[in-house]
Amino acid sequence: MSSTRVIRIVLGISAPLLALVAAFLITSAVLYLADDPVLKVWDQLLSVPEARNVGNIVDNATVLYLSGLAAAIGFRMNLFNIGVDGQYRIAAFVAAVVAGEAWLPGYLNTFLAVLCAMAVGALWAGIAGVLRATRGVSEVISTIMLNAIATGLVAYLLRKASEQAEGSNVVATKTIPEDSWLPSITISDGPPVVDVYGFVVIAVVMGLLYWFVLNKTRFGFDLRATGRSTTAAVASGVSVNKMIVAAMMLSGAMAGLVGMPILLGSSHNYGSTFQSGLGFAGIAIALLGRNNAVGIGVGALLFAFLDEQSNPLQILVGVSPDIVAITQGVIVLTVVISYEVVRRYGVRLEQQAVARALEQERSTQKKEVSA
């Protein structure tokens, strides 16, 4: 018994390892073929980051983690929420406007902004959920359309709601009053002093909540069951349509949080330069972490680490930092492939074990007969 368990653990670890090794080899091959210094690139990428960089990595990972959680909620239900990108941008915009108006004092204002972001994200994703549940429109296509619509809508509203600084062509919403900023957490007294987003705490809480709701509640069980088999879910009295809308809205609410660390922690307004493209990274990270709260965290840290470490590549070794995007994409692909390969291998091992056991039984029976 224990030996099969050991095998299972070894197989479980070997899949992500295999994926990382494969991604490492493929990236090296690309670098080699392009005549770039392979060793120097890895030397920089895998060096120990300085304290200042650690702060950036944690900040970035916080944002990516929330994006990954948002995608993962959909995945658990077998829904592809490609629309995290549009959802977080439109949510961050609305939150920035609400917080900028400062109807409430201090942290009440912050709280209201976060609540608005979640509500807007949920509603925007809810459109795709309702279309899927009532009209059978694939959520992949509708969320792609909604992403593009969100881009246009936000660009239009931004020009309406923004105040333009003198002599600058950067448009942005009103800056949030300082008493509503989320304080950062100091992780090293330095020098240099290193701060990370205060939102990191909320991200961790969200991770716990994700784990708890999906794994420990009736609702989470229903959601996962629906994702595994719709017919089984229907048979046990789950309304699939309601679950689709609920899962999409939850995913959207989580997506609404993605922009919050940046909005409340560093930019303090929503402008035309607000970071974009976080949604697609989240999908990759959710896949990497196998939709597991801890796994997604590891994936987010890995992606943020690679991004941060690649920044000085151009200056130090004259290689474009875009090489890291190749690595990240390859990791996603190799992770999925290696899980499949390892799974097939595991199945074969099991089949062989069963065959051996049967063989043994047959031979003992034969002996009994002849005896």
Added chain:
Amino acid sequence: MSVPATATGVVEPAGAAPKRRLPRFWIVYAILLAVLVLSILEVVTGANDLASSGAIKATLIGTMPIMLAGLGGLWSERAGIVNIGLEGMLILGTYGAGYFGYHHGPWAGVLGAILMGMLGGLIHAIATVVFGVDHIISGVAINIIALGAVQYLASITFSGLPGGGSTQSPKVGDVQTITIGPLSDFLFDVEKKDWFFVSELAAIARSLCDELSLLVLISLLLLVLTWWILWRTAFGLRLRSCGEAPAAAESLGVKVLRYKFAAVIVSGGLAGLGGGVLALVAASNYRDGQTGGRGYIGLAAMIFGNWRPGGLLAGSGLFGYTQTLSLRQGGESIHALLLAAAVLAVGAALLQARRGNLPTAGIMGGLGVLLGVTYFLIDTVPSDFSSMTPYVITLLVLAFAAQRLRMPAADGQIYRKGSAG
């Protein structure tokens, strides 16, 4: 059965009753009807750029990348492989066109675009067909890899070249264009006469014989060729059988995995060519971010077109047209289209009401009234909204007509060899 509902002029002929088959060459009638609607609109609203030969020529060029991406999607989805990596293959195509086009001339650029796209298709084929990876995961990964790879390669290969840099290639020569001089002049005369409907038809004809890029012609021929191969040859029948019932196909001796593999590679090549058109015809070099999500739009156009070549052409034409209009005095033209959309929506609502489908009729009627009121309240549509138009239309069409669409039965399912037993 569900009742069709359409909110746009372009798909109007598709609005026939479900059991009735579309007339042969319905796409021709559809185009004629669209031209008629546009002619009426030009008279009613006074917008004059709706069907000028300039607008139509630009539409043709704008449509081709979307159509080729959709055609790529058609090949792979007909063989049962969902291809969301079209965007990445399109990106690879733009780079291939820029690199090979600069070094070896425009036609080498075309070939380079196709080959780069096929490379993307190869990755997708290996991941999905050989390793049985979820099709959408593989597609998302390919989009990430392609974007990173192209930016990385561009910074290596284009930096330091005259006019080139890490975000764009040097200028690439143009592919040849065809002009039938006398005919073009004659049609231009007719167009200038401003005869109702006739001038608009002349404008369309003129856009096809005045500086028509060979690549556009080739793309249109590829559409016809795809239709012929997939629906008129034994090869095509077998390929489609892999997307409908792979187990049954295998039991009849079709090498399912081989067909799927080939289809995905062709799919990549077509999308790559789409990138080539973007870089060589629509622009004159590779630029970072040139595709602007056209791969996704192509996929949507294919679904809009119900996984058929004619519908795909209509869908991508609709996207190409609205995109082009929003670039050329967009506010005014899109404003005029609002009126058409309002009238069509109300008309569709009446149709629905007569068939007793009251909820849909209510929604459509409300939408129509809303659009009509908007038309009379504003003079021009802000540019951000005109760029949103195609997406909103797609969403509406999907919402009202999704039940009529039928994708290949085994689309997106992972097939393993020997499943036929």
